[in-house]
Amino acid sequence: MIQCENVYKSFGDRTVLSGIHFSISKGKIFGLLGPSGAGKTTLIKILTGQLSFEKGKASVLNNSVQNLTDEEKKNIGIMMDQFGVYDRLSCTDNLKIFADIYSVAHNVIQSTLEMVGLKNAMNMKAMDLSKGMRTRLQLARAFLHSPSIIFLDEPTAGLDPLTMKSIHKMILDKKESGCTIFLTTHNMEEAAALCDTVALLNEGVIVEIGSPKEMCRKYNHHKTIKLHLISGEDMELMHGKESADEIYQLLKSECIETIHSSEPNLETVFLELTGRKLQGDV
Numbered sequence: 181m182i183q184c185e186n187v188y189k190s191f192g193d194r195t196v197l198s199g200i201h202f203s204i205s206k207g208k209i210f211g212l213l214g215p216s217g218a219g220k221t222t223l224i225k226i227l228t229g230q231l232s233f234e235k236g237k238a239s240v241l242n243n244s245v246q247n248l249t250d251e252e253k254k255n256i257g258i259m260m261d262q263f264g265v266y267d268r269l270s271c272t273d274n275l276k277i278f279a280d281i282y283s284v285a286h287n288v289i290q291s292t293l294e295m296v297g298l299k300n301a302m303n304m305k306a307m308d309l310s311k312g313m314r315t316r317l318q319l320a321r322a323f324l325h326s327p328s329i330i331f332l333d334e335p336t337a338g339l340d341p342l343t344m345k346s347i348h349k350m351i352l353d354k355k356e357s358g359c360t361i362f363l364t365t366h367n368m369e370e371a372a373a374l375c376d377t378v379a380l381l382n383e384g385v386i387v388e389i390g391s392p393k394e395m396c397r398k399y400n401h402h403k404t405i406k407l408h409l410i411s412g413e414d415m416e417l418m419h420g421k422e423s424a425d426e427i428y429q430l431l432k433s434e435c436i437e438t439i440h441s442s443e444p445n446l447e448t449v450f451l452e453l454t455g456r457k458l459q460g461d462v
């Protein structure tokens with residue numbers, strides 16, 4: 181559904197995307213994970229035909245992004261910062277504009293606002309919405325015309341955990357209904373929870389790509405088992421037969437409160453590959 185082959189993008193003499201390469205098949209969630217300035221939004225703009233690029237191939241729905249037909253464009257939903265929300269209009273009127281552009285019947289507006297949890301805010305002006313409600317409105321706009329591909333640029337940035345969870349559910353429901361989803365985030369937990377495939381982007385280069393679980397297993401160099409004892413003591417043992425006797429004795433004497441094997445998370449993998457943290461140094 182979405183393909184990039186060796187895509188390069190520069191602004192002036194500054195290269196911000198270098199040799200981007202991946203493909204996404206139907207019904208999958210692909211996450212582009214990278215710190216601020218990595219090039220995530222730039223890539224979304226390229227894939228949605230908003231920005232040109234110098235080298236390589238980018239296609240969506242089997243057609244080059246530079247030549248998408250109106251019909252194909254109508255099959256794409258986009259949610260990005262500052263994209264398509266008119267502050268002075270109500271939620272309903274905001275969506276009416278897009279319903280008319282996409283030839284969607286107006287009765288779909290109500291059901292879409294309900295789907296994103298804005299049923300009681302239909303008549304509120306966009307400028308009066310909270311950040312979470314505004315994000316929901318942007319999602320409604322991306323979902324309104326039932327596109328088969330949806331691009332979401334940091335769909336949960338700055339939201340509280342509950343709102344984040346409900347947005348995750350909406351994204352997973354869309355996947356369930358057959359949509360292909362491309363999202364960007366610098367939240368590694370979000371990427372691990374939602375994505376079939378993640379690409380780690382650093383300074384315009386994909387440094388690793390794969391399923392989040394496999395990626396964490398691949399970088400699990402220091403295989404250990406972590407134990408928390410009832411006495412309060414923490415222990416870390418090698419994940420091998422050399423630890424079997426000790427663990428057996430601890431289990432037998434009922435000393436263990438919790439036990440789990442250690443695996444790096446995406447944050448640790450990113451740090452190992454780039455020497456940088458995903459979410460800055462704070």
Ligand SMILES: Nc1ncnc2c1ncn2[C@@H]1O[C@H](COP(=O)(O)OP(=O)(O)OP(=O)(O)O)[C@@H](O)[C@H]1O
Pocket residue numbers: 191196214215216217218219220221222223366
């Ligand atoms: N129109 C532009 N002109 C010049 N430079 C740009 C332009 N758009 C983006 N850039 C630069 O390209 C780089 C990548 O920007 P981009 O917005 O794609 O990053 P990002 O990964 O989306 O970051 P964030 O997480 O902060 O949204 C940045 O260094 C940015 O300054």
Ligand SMILES: [Mg+2]
Pocket residue numbers: 220221222333
């Ligand atoms: Mg961005």
